[in-house]
Amino acid sequence: MSTTLGSVLLVLVNLLLIDLLFVAFLAVVVAILAKSKQAAFAVMRRNFVGYFSNPTGYVFLCIFVFLTSLAAFWPYEFFNQNLATLDQLNGWFPLIMLVFIPAITMSIWAEEKRQGTDELLLTLPADDFDIVIGKYMSAAAIFTASLLFSQLATFLTLAILTQGQVDTGLIFTTYLGYWFVGLVMLAIGMIASFLTGNLTVGFILGALFNAPLAFASLSGSLLPPGRLAGLLEASGISAAFDDFGRGVISTSSVIYFLMVASVALYVCMVLIGRRHWTGGKDGNTMAWHYIARVLALVVVTGGAVLVFRSWDVVRVDATEGKVSSLSxxxxxxxxxxxxxxxxxxxxxxxxxxxxxxxxxxxxxxxxxxxxxxxxxxxxxxxxxxxxxxxxxxxxxxxxxxxxxxxxxxxxxxxxxxxxxxxxxxxxxxxxxxxxxxxxxxxxxxxxxxxxxxxxxxxxxRAEKKKLGIVSTDARLMGGSVMAGMGMQQVPQHPLVDELAKQYDVEQVSLDAPLEKGQYDVLLAVQPSSLSPDQFNRLLEAIKVGIPTAVFEDPFPAARSYITATGQPKQSPGGFMGGGGPVPKGEIRQLWDLLELDVPTRPGMSAPGTPPMMNPDLVWQRYNPYPNMPMPMNDLFVFIDDQAPGSEDSLSHDSPITRNLHEILIMFAGSVSPKENATLKHTPLLKTGSLAGTIGLSDVQETMAQPDELIKRQGIGGERSIVAVAVEGSASGASEEGAAEETEEEASKSEEGGEAKDNENIKVVYVTDTDLMIPDFLMLRADPNQSDDVRFQMENVSFLLNVVDWLAGEMDFIEVRSHKPFVSSLAMVEEVKMEAAKDERAEVEAFQSEYDEIERVAEETRITKAKQYQDEINKLQRDGKNQAKAQKILQEFRNWEAIEERRKQVAQRTQEREMAKTRKQIRRRADTRVENIQNIVKATAVTLPCLPPLIVGIIVFSSRRLRERENVAKSRLR
Known part of the structure; x- marks a missing residue:
C-alpha cells in the first residue's frame, strides 16, 4: 500500500512540475503583454477577476469538472477496455465545450452592451486590438484555470486506478489538445458575443457558431463516402485534436488551432471596428472589403493546414509508453x-x-x-x-x-x-x-x-528470402508417423505458416549436396534423426556458410515420434510394426564442428554401430506461475530475467535475446564451448543459479515419483547453457569427427582444379525442440487463457528472432522488440485476480469435499462387496447350499447395479452442484469487481466538484469579511 501511495504521489508531483512549466510559459506571455500592451492587460485582469467574483463562474466551473469526470469514467467502455486513457472523454469533450465555452464568452461583450460600459471601454487610450486581445486572454485564462481543475481530478483518479503507472505524457498532451480546442472555440464564441447585447442570445449563438467544427467528424456517417465528406471531416476540430488525444504533438495540429483562432480573432477585430465605417457613404463597400479579407484568410488557413498535414515537420510522441511511435x-x-x-x-x-x-x-x-x-x-x-x-x-x-x-x-x-x-x-x-x-x-x-x-x-517486396526446412523426424512440413498398429497423419506445424508470411519456405531432403546461396537460411530440427549421408550433407552445408538453426533435443517429451539424440531410430516396418533400428547421423560430428562440449552418459546403441550417448537434462527450481493449471516439475525450465541468479540468462550481447524476458524450455540439454575453441560462442539462453543437470535414465525412472526425482537432481548450483550462437571460420574449427576429403576431391586440388573453400560458420544451436510446440503459438496469440494466470512466454519471438538473425533480417527483430506500453487499471485488475484466486480456492475446496465423500462411499462399497464375495466363496468351497450361493450372487449383482446407478446419480448431482457453486462464486467475484467500479465512478464524479466549491466559498467569505471591515456594527444585520 505504501509503495502504491508513493508511486501515486510521484507521478502527481511529476504532472504538477509539467503544469508549472506550462503555466510559467503562459505567465511570461502575459508579462510581455502587460509590459507592451498595458490597456490589453488591464482589460484582461478586469474580466478575469470579474468572472471569478461572480458565483455564476464557480457554478459553471463545477459543472465543467463534473461533466468531464462523468464523460471520462462513467461509460461502461472505460472499465471494459481496462486502459488508462481518456478515449471516452475525447469523444464527449466537443459536446461539453458547446456548453461551457458559450458560458464564458456570452458576457465578453454582450454584458458590456447591456450595462452600457462598452462606450466607456472604447474611449480608453487603446486600439481595437488591445480590447479584443485583452478580452480573449481573459477568457483563455478562465478556461485554463478550469482545465487545470479538471486535469488534476482526472489524473489523480487514473493514478489511483493504475497504482501510479499512469502515462503522464499522454494525459498532459491530451489536456494540451483540450486547451487548443478551447482557444479556437473561445475565439469563435467571442464573435457571437460581439453580435448581440443579450446574454442568452450570446450563449445560443456561441454554441451554434461552434457546432459545425464540433460535429464535422460526423460528416462521414451523414453524407455518402466521397471527397466532400472527407474534406468536411478533416476541417473539424476532432481531426486536428486526434494527434493530441493519442499523445502526439504535431506541427499540423498546432498550426490548425492557431490559424483558426487567428481568423476568428480577426473577425472580432472587424466587428468591434465596424463603428468606424458603418453609416458612412463607403459603409457597404468596406463591408464587402472586410468580407473578402476574411474569406481570403480562410482560404490561406485551409491551404496552410493542408500543406502541413501533408508535410508534418515535427511530430513528438510525448507518451511514456511510446504507443504512438514507430520503431x-x-x-x-x-x-x-x-x-x-x-x-x-x-x-x-x-x-x-x-x-x-x-x-x-x-x-x-x-x-x-x-x-x-x-x-x-x-x-x-x-x-x-x-x-x-x-x-x-x-x-x-x-x-x-x-x-x-x-x-x-x-x-x-x-x-x-x-x-x-x-x-x-x-x-x-x-x-x-x-x-x-x-x-x-x-x-x-x-x-x-x-x-x-x-x-x-x-x-x-519483389521476392522473399528462401528458408529451407530440413526433412527430419520432426516433420515440420507434415507427414505420416507410426502410431500403434497404423499410420497417423501429422499436420504442418503452425510455425511453418508463421515463417511463410515472411520467407519463401521449401522442404529440404538433403538427398544431394547444397551449394552456398541456394538457401538464405536452413532450419534443422532434430538433425540426429537424419541418415548418415544426409547428416554429412548438412555438415557440409554448414561448412560452406549456409546459416543454420539447429534444434537438437535429448528427450522430445511433447512429440514422442521424434527420435531422441541418444536413442536408435526404428524403421517404420509397415503396419505390423516390424523392422529394427536404422543408421542415423553421428551428432558428435556436429558438436565437434561447432566446438561444443555436451555432457553425456552411455545410452542404447544399434548392432554394429558405435554406442550412443544420452545428453544430460537441465533442471531449475523456479516457477513464475504457481497457479498454472498443469502439473510441472523442475525440468520445465523458465529462462527468466527474474529467476534467482539469472544475470544475463537471456543474453544482452545478442539481438536475438536482447529484448526478450521469458522463455520456457522442457527436458532440454546442456552445452558449453570447448576449451581453446577458435569459433565465437555467444550463449543465448542460460539457467539461473538454482539449477543443475540430471541423467536421462534418472528422469525416466522417476517421472512418476516427484520426490525421488528431486532427490536425484541434487542441490544444483550449476548454471547451464541451453542455446548458443556460433560464428567463425570453419577452417579454424576442430577437424575431429569431420568427414574426410575423398580421393577424387584431393586429386582435383592437386591438379589445380576446383576445391572447396571453408566459409564462415553461422549457426544457432538449441538443445530443445519442445519450446516450439504449437501450444506456444496459441499462447502467443491468446496469453490470457486463464483468469488468474497471465502468460509471458516469448518462445515464438525467440524462434523468429533466431531465423531472422541467421537470414540477416535485423529490422524485423527490432520491430518485434518494439513493445509500446499502455497503462491499465491495475487496481481493478488486482481485484479481478483476487476474485479469480478466491473462486479457484472455493472450487477446489468444494471438489476436495466431494472427493472425500466419494472416497468414504467407495470404501464402504468395497467393504460391502468384499463381504458378499467372502460369503459367496465360502458357500462355493463348502459345495453345499448352491441355491443359496446363487441367490446371494444375484443379490450381489443387484446391489452392484443399484450402487452403480446411485454413483451415476451422485456424479450428475455433483456436476449440477459444482455448476451451481461456480455460478454463485463467479457472481460474488463479479459483484466485488462491480462494487469497486461503482465506487470509482461515484468518487471520480463527486469529489472533483469539491475543490472549486471550496475555492468559491473561500473567495466569497474573504470578500464578505473585507466588505464588513469598515461598517459600523449597528448597521450590520
Whole structure:
C-alpha cells in the first residue's frame, strides 16, 4: 500500500512540475503583454477577476469538472477496455465545450452592451486590438484555470486506478489538445458575443457558431463516402485534436488551432471596428472589403493546414509508453518503399471489442495513423482506409467479407457477470500492385506493429528470402508417423505458416549436396534423426556458410515420434510394426564442428554401430506461475530475467535475446564451448543459479515419483547453457569427427582444379525442440487463457528472432522488440485476480469435499462387496447350499447395479452442484469487481466538484469579511 501511495504521489508531483512549466510559459506571455500592451492587460485582469467574483463562474466551473469526470469514467467502455486513457472523454469533450465555452464568452461583450460600459471601454487610450486581445486572454485564462481543475481530478483518479503507472505524457498532451480546442472555440464564441447585447442570445449563438467544427467528424456517417465528406471531416476540430488525444504533438495540429483562432480573432477585430465605417457613404463597400479579407484568410488557413498535414515537420510522441511511435526499423522500411507502388491498408474494427482486444485496437488505430503520417513525410504513399466502429451486419462488414475475407470471429469473454460468446471484427488487408495480404484477426498477443510491417514488406517486396526446412523426424512440413498398429497423419506445424508470411519456405531432403546461396537460411530440427549421408550433407552445408538453426533435443517429451539424440531410430516396418533400428547421423560430428562440449552418459546403441550417448537434462527450481493449471516439475525450465541468479540468462550481447524476458524450455540439454575453441560462442539462453543437470535414465525412472526425482537432481548450483550462437571460420574449427576429403576431391586440388573453400560458420544451436510446440503459438496469440494466470512466454519471438538473425533480417527483430506500453487499471485488475484466486480456492475446496465423500462411499462399497464375495466363496468351497450361493450372487449383482446407478446419480448431482457453486462464486467475484467500479465512478464524479466549491466559498467569505471591515456594527444585520 505504501509503495502504491508513493508511486501515486510521484507521478502527481511529476504532472504538477509539467503544469508549472506550462503555466510559467503562459505567465511570461502575459508579462510581455502587460509590459507592451498595458490597456490589453488591464482589460484582461478586469474580466478575469470579474468572472471569478461572480458565483455564476464557480457554478459553471463545477459543472465543467463534473461533466468531464462523468464523460471520462462513467461509460461502461472505460472499465471494459481496462486502459488508462481518456478515449471516452475525447469523444464527449466537443459536446461539453458547446456548453461551457458559450458560458464564458456570452458576457465578453454582450454584458458590456447591456450595462452600457462598452462606450466607456472604447474611449480608453487603446486600439481595437488591445480590447479584443485583452478580452480573449481573459477568457483563455478562465478556461485554463478550469482545465487545470479538471486535469488534476482526472489524473489523480487514473493514478489511483493504475497504482501510479499512469502515462503522464499522454494525459498532459491530451489536456494540451483540450486547451487548443478551447482557444479556437473561445475565439469563435467571442464573435457571437460581439453580435448581440443579450446574454442568452450570446450563449445560443456561441454554441451554434461552434457546432459545425464540433460535429464535422460526423460528416462521414451523414453524407455518402466521397471527397466532400472527407474534406468536411478533416476541417473539424476532432481531426486536428486526434494527434493530441493519442499523445502526439504535431506541427499540423498546432498550426490548425492557431490559424483558426487567428481568423476568428480577426473577425472580432472587424466587428468591434465596424463603428468606424458603418453609416458612412463607403459603409457597404468596406463591408464587402472586410468580407473578402476574411474569406481570403480562410482560404490561406485551409491551404496552410493542408500543406502541413501533408508535410508534418515535427511530430513528438510525448507518451511514456511510446504507443504512438514507430520503431527506427519501421521508418526505414517506409523510406525504402517504392514511391511508384502505393500500399493500401484497409482496416476493419467492430464497434464492440472484448477487453483483451481493447489494447490491440488502441495500438492498431494509433499505428495506422502514424504509418500514414510517416509515409507522407518520407514522400511515400500509404493509403489507410480505417473502418472503425462498424456494426457486424453493416455494409462495411459485408465489404470486409466480400473483398478480403475478413469475417467476424467468435471469442469467449466474461463480461457483466456472465461467460458468453462474443463476435468481433479486428482485421486488416494490405495491397500493393497485384500482391495482397490479409490479416483475418489481429490477435492481442502478437505485436501490432510487427504484423503490419511484415505484411507491408510482403506486398511491397519483389521476392522473399528462401528458408529451407530440413526433412527430419520432426516433420515440420507434415507427414505420416507410426502410431500403434497404423499410420497417423501429422499436420504442418503452425510455425511453418508463421515463417511463410515472411520467407519463401521449401522442404529440404538433403538427398544431394547444397551449394552456398541456394538457401538464405536452413532450419534443422532434430538433425540426429537424419541418415548418415544426409547428416554429412548438412555438415557440409554448414561448412560452406549456409546459416543454420539447429534444434537438437535429448528427450522430445511433447512429440514422442521424434527420435531422441541418444536413442536408435526404428524403421517404420509397415503396419505390423516390424523392422529394427536404422543408421542415423553421428551428432558428435556436429558438436565437434561447432566446438561444443555436451555432457553425456552411455545410452542404447544399434548392432554394429558405435554406442550412443544420452545428453544430460537441465533442471531449475523456479516457477513464475504457481497457479498454472498443469502439473510441472523442475525440468520445465523458465529462462527468466527474474529467476534467482539469472544475470544475463537471456543474453544482452545478442539481438536475438536482447529484448526478450521469458522463455520456457522442457527436458532440454546442456552445452558449453570447448576449451581453446577458435569459433565465437555467444550463449543465448542460460539457467539461473538454482539449477543443475540430471541423467536421462534418472528422469525416466522417476517421472512418476516427484520426490525421488528431486532427490536425484541434487542441490544444483550449476548454471547451464541451453542455446548458443556460433560464428567463425570453419577452417579454424576442430577437424575431429569431420568427414574426410575423398580421393577424387584431393586429386582435383592437386591438379589445380576446383576445391572447396571453408566459409564462415553461422549457426544457432538449441538443445530443445519442445519450446516450439504449437501450444506456444496459441499462447502467443491468446496469453490470457486463464483468469488468474497471465502468460509471458516469448518462445515464438525467440524462434523468429533466431531465423531472422541467421537470414540477416535485423529490422524485423527490432520491430518485434518494439513493445509500446499502455497503462491499465491495475487496481481493478488486482481485484479481478483476487476474485479469480478466491473462486479457484472455493472450487477446489468444494471438489476436495466431494472427493472425500466419494472416497468414504467407495470404501464402504468395497467393504460391502468384499463381504458378499467372502460369503459367496465360502458357500462355493463348502459345495453345499448352491441355491443359496446363487441367490446371494444375484443379490450381489443387484446391489452392484443399484450402487452403480446411485454413483451415476451422485456424479450428475455433483456436476449440477459444482455448476451451481461456480455460478454463485463467479457472481460474488463479479459483484466485488462491480462494487469497486461503482465506487470509482461515484468518487471520480463527486469529489472533483469539491475543490472549486471550496475555492468559491473561500473567495466569497474573504470578500464578505473585507466588505464588513469598515461598517459600523449597528448597521450590520
Amino acid at each position: 527506427a526499423a519501421t521508418k526505414k522500411m517506409i523510406r525504402n518503399l517504392d514511391p511508384d507502388r502505393p500500399v493500401v491498408i484497409d482496416a476493419f474494427i467492430s464497434d464492440e471489442v472484448p477487453e483483451q482486444y481493447a489494447r490491440t485496437r488502441y495500438q492498431l488505430v494509433n499505428l495506422l495513423k502514424e504509418f500514414r503520417s510517416e509515409a507522407s513525410k518520407a514522400g511515400r504513399e500509404i493509403v489507410v482506409n480505417l473502418h472503425d466502429n462498424i456494426e457486424l451486419f453493416s455494409d462495411e462488414a459485408q465489404l470486409a467479407d466480400d473483398r478480403f475475407g475478413i469475417v467476424p470471429v467468435q471469442r469467449t469473454v466474461r463480461e457483466k457477470g456472465a461467460v458468453q460468446q462474443k463476435q468481433l471484427i479486428l482485421g486488416a488487408a494490405l495491397r500493393s500492385g497485384l500482391n495482397k495480404v490479409t490479416i483475418p484477426i489481429m490477435e492481442y498477443g502478437i505485436p501490432v506493429e510487427y504484423e503490419l510491417v511484415r505484411s507491408i514488406e510482403t506486398v511491397s
